[in-house]
Amino acid sequence: MTGLGVAGVVLQLLIVVALSPLLTGMMRQLRARMEGRAGAGVGQPWRDLRKLMRKRPIAPHGTTEVFRTAPLVLVATCLVVAAVAPFVTAASPLDPVADLFAVVALLTLGTVALALAGIDTGTAFGGMGASREATIIALVEPTLLVAIFALSVPVGSTNLGAIVTSTLHDPAQVFSPVSLLAAVALIVVIIAETGRLPVDNPSTHLELTMVHEAMILEYSGPDLAMVELASSMRLTVFLGLLANLFVPWGIATTGQPLLVAAAVLAFVAKVALLGALLAVGEVFLAKLRLFRVPELLAGSFVLGLLAVGASFFLA
């Protein structure tokens, strides 16, 4: 429980909670500009959140506690992951929780809570969104775990801190085929898990094309604010993991305030860059049919499997 560790946790939580809506806003603004629109401004998501918080909560008929607590679970899981992941520092005081399998499972827990809430509404849209989300979760798991396997082989552990520290000490590791294949596989996984194009369109208004949005149709007011905040935080956390697992330079290894500030800036810059790339890519992609998504995920699974095979045969 070093000072660096505690400072890191606090800073990470602050950054993720405060800046993730700005990330979403930045991505939307970039897309708008590229599509020839004026855009709502980078701070719009925060304005939306503030507006939603002031609205009166609504409890739809026939829903149970599951519906009411799902947004809380979603936000809580994102907070836990933000606290343990190696964004600003690799020496987390919550090291026994900073296991890649545990982090991935926590994020899945959040999605499951939302899916249950979707079913709990009893509407066909909620059920449909939950059903599609469950299919995507089921098909993403193999790729995810195999990619984690590939990442852990050079290090000999799935502990997040250990992986980041090992890459820091051995920069050439990043350019090996193992890393590159695993990175591509993980990019596809992140797109599927965060519900971005081409797997799911986050800005669609047609219910039959929704996956994530369909599950949250009945939410309004503070609940909707929590759900929106949680999805921004998920995106930030996933992009942050992608960035720091493969390109960890800038992470603070000692407790000097200058290094910590530099680590914060580096993290924000990396996530912003990745978000911008994602937004630009989305402009040129259309949403895939639900039944084409398994093909995409199968392709990423093969890449992950090749990564593991490469880690053995090229070791």
Place this chain on the structure above:
Amino acid sequence: MNLVLAALWTAVGVGGLSAVAGLLTPGRFRPAAVGVSVTVSGAAALVAGVAAMTGQSAAVVLPDLLPLSGVLFTVDALGGVFLAITGGVAVAVGIYGIGYCRQHGLDGRGVQAVLPLFVTAMVLVPVAGSVGTLLLCWELMALTSLLLVIAEHQGRPAVAQAGRWYAVMTHLGMVAILIGLLVFAANAVDGSFPALREAAGGLSPTVAGLIFVATGIGFGSKAGIVPLHAWLPRAHPEAPSNVSALMSAAMVNLGVYGIIRVGFDLLGGAADGAATWWWLLVLTLGAASAIYGILQAAIGTNLKRLLGYSTTENMGLVLVGVGAAGMFATSGDLPLAGLAMAAALLHLVNHAAFKTLLFQSAGSALAATGRRDLDDLGGLRAGMPGTTAAFGLGALAASALPPGAAFVSEWLLLQALIHGLPTAGTSAAIVMPLAVAAVALTAGLAVATFVKAFGIGFLARPRSPEAARAAESPASMLTGMGLAAAACVGLALLPTLVLPTIGAVAGATVGATDPLQIDGMTIRLVGVAGSLSPLMLTITLVIGLAATLAGVRAQATRRAARAARLWDCGAGPLSARMEYTATSFAEPLQRVFDDVLRAEQDVDVTHHEESSYLVQTIEYRRRVPDRIERRLYEPVLTAMAAWGRAGRRLAPGSVHRYLGYGFYALCGLLILLVVTR
């Protein structure tokens, strides 16, 4: 007389007395008497098992009970694990059964007397110390469970068919085990386990392989491993729910016990070079069962059948762990072997806890509504809050998500698999990633399955009038569920309490030292890098929840919530028919895996009498058959029926023909005797 022996005698004695009580007590008190004594017997078995796991052991010899070989009981650490599991399950199911049997009209003398005998037989199998004893207790367990499965056959005809399948398959398995163990015993001095261990070193690889495969077939069939799993999804829905809980949470484990006992303990000294393909076979079959089981569960709509297939899946995962342990042991990496075995044993314990809970709450829902299909349930939260909470807890545990119980065992299993890469050879390099992928696919599908089962079955609005009228179960059933739920929560938050003992047992089984080290709240792996703290994870999650709640309360408006209509596109209030059903929920998955599942669809259109352009009714039927049954069992059954028909021609009715068969057989034998002298 040490603690183990005393507790074991208590368990067996109380079990016997309970059976007598089941026969003699008058009707009103029968379920209570039997239920309480089953619980006491289970508690004694639990104590015996825990004491055995911590190092005490005992042996009992009863030479006169069985002619020729006598009866020999030996309690050691490995048997103690299974003893403890069975005892724990019996504790919860005993109390649950009091209310359940009363509600379902199962308080007849027959059922109530056989139930404690079933529990006692399951208690005795892990402590059998010789071939004869093992087979005796195994057969006793099979017969008592068969009697319990067909307990309700007078009400429903499907029960008789399920009983037939179960009887045939369990006895075919018994024959396979018999062959394997008798071949083994024939090469040894006598049938006792110490003699078998000594003889193992002198077995040729072919004979050892034959023994392993034969016993593996029998024990694997009992554990519900593909392709010999067909009895499981038939027997579990038709049996009473407390019996299903006992079978799924305690009986199938004994199949795994048999494989571990024969493979690691008895055949441990056999030629090691040949042994790798055994464990590869076990791992492959385990992975195949896991994926197939959860896939069938994901698209199934009968709640108890879904849970039965989930048992196949979990046993498959356990066998993946056992197979990996075997592969690591034969290639010399003993710490990893111990880790894989510890993961497998912990998963057995976790599975027993959450499967008991799931079957109990499913039974409670079924008893209250009378409907077995998920498509007819729903909306049970209002009428049955306790059952809903219990099923939710069980579903969380079963889907291997934190903070559930199975997350820890799956984490251990994955750690064992991913660290196995550098050490072993090319075969491991191909097998380990595929095994990890199989475990991952299973985990993903399990999440989908239990979201479906819990969400469609218990949340939202009721889909049938029976579901709308459902009332909460009696106190005994809730108490039983509460005990199982407490076990699930304990295993989820504090696995550090049971892991040292389980780790020690696992290490001893494969011949290594403790693979796990407990550091306060954290589980640390010995020999490889890895650590996890389930308690810390849960505490952090709870703190996060509290912080979020506090933040929202601080920021959000103070106005009270207003009830409103659901979004129905302005067309009017939604009916129950518009909700998503289990079939529709699983439809995308069924389409993705269509090559494996091959659903059959029937559309029947009935036209109006007056004009064939007008449609009166349309009937749509979709069935997803068990493809392994189609491909494997039906040809075998058809061939046997053809043989039977051909055999009929041997019996035309003439008495002289029948006498002649005997005569010719006798003469033929005598001629053979002369010729081959």
Place this chain on the structure above:
Amino acid sequence: MGAGHMSEQLYGQLLDIAAGALLLTAVLILWRRELAAIITVFALQGIALAVLVGLIAVEEGSAELGLVAVGVLVLRAGVLPGLLRRALAGAGATRRETRPLVNVVSSLLAAAGLTLLAYAVSQPLVALDPAPAAHAVPVAMAVVLIGFFVLVTRRLALSQLVGFLLMDNGITAVGFLTTAGIGVVVELGISLDVLLVVLVLQILKTRIREAFGDTDIDDLRELHD
């Protein structure tokens, strides 16, 4: 080994005669067609069996075996043929085996073949014990096989019964010849068993005749799936 109360050679010859009589009566039963004659020959076989047992009793010097010999005489030469004759009296018109399943010539050839088989099978028994009693064992075995053959190939219920009783005579003979003394209890058991079978078959025969007319067994074809 009992004390030789007569010379080895005389004993052996008398034993062979008795065994030969057993075999001869068995073949005669195969040959003759009239039921009355068959029953008489069966009675004669009973006498031959009693003589065999008596010879062994004298050789062994055992009073118990002597009593058994008397019992065998009474039972197999007296009681059983008497019962059979009573059954024959109530049997009705059919007094002959007019159409056996295997004709007489083939039956006799089969009997010869079965005797050879019996000799071949009993070789180790004979080689084991060089006593004269052992030499008669193949003959007794042949009687068993011939009895089975009669059981299989005769149409009338009464003939089949005689075949069954023939088998039993042969088994008893083998028993007495191979062991020092089969014991009163076992002989008692076998005899009671035989009596029971005869009585049951009597009862059944009456019922069958009431239901189906005369007892041509081959006409009964109800015993199938």
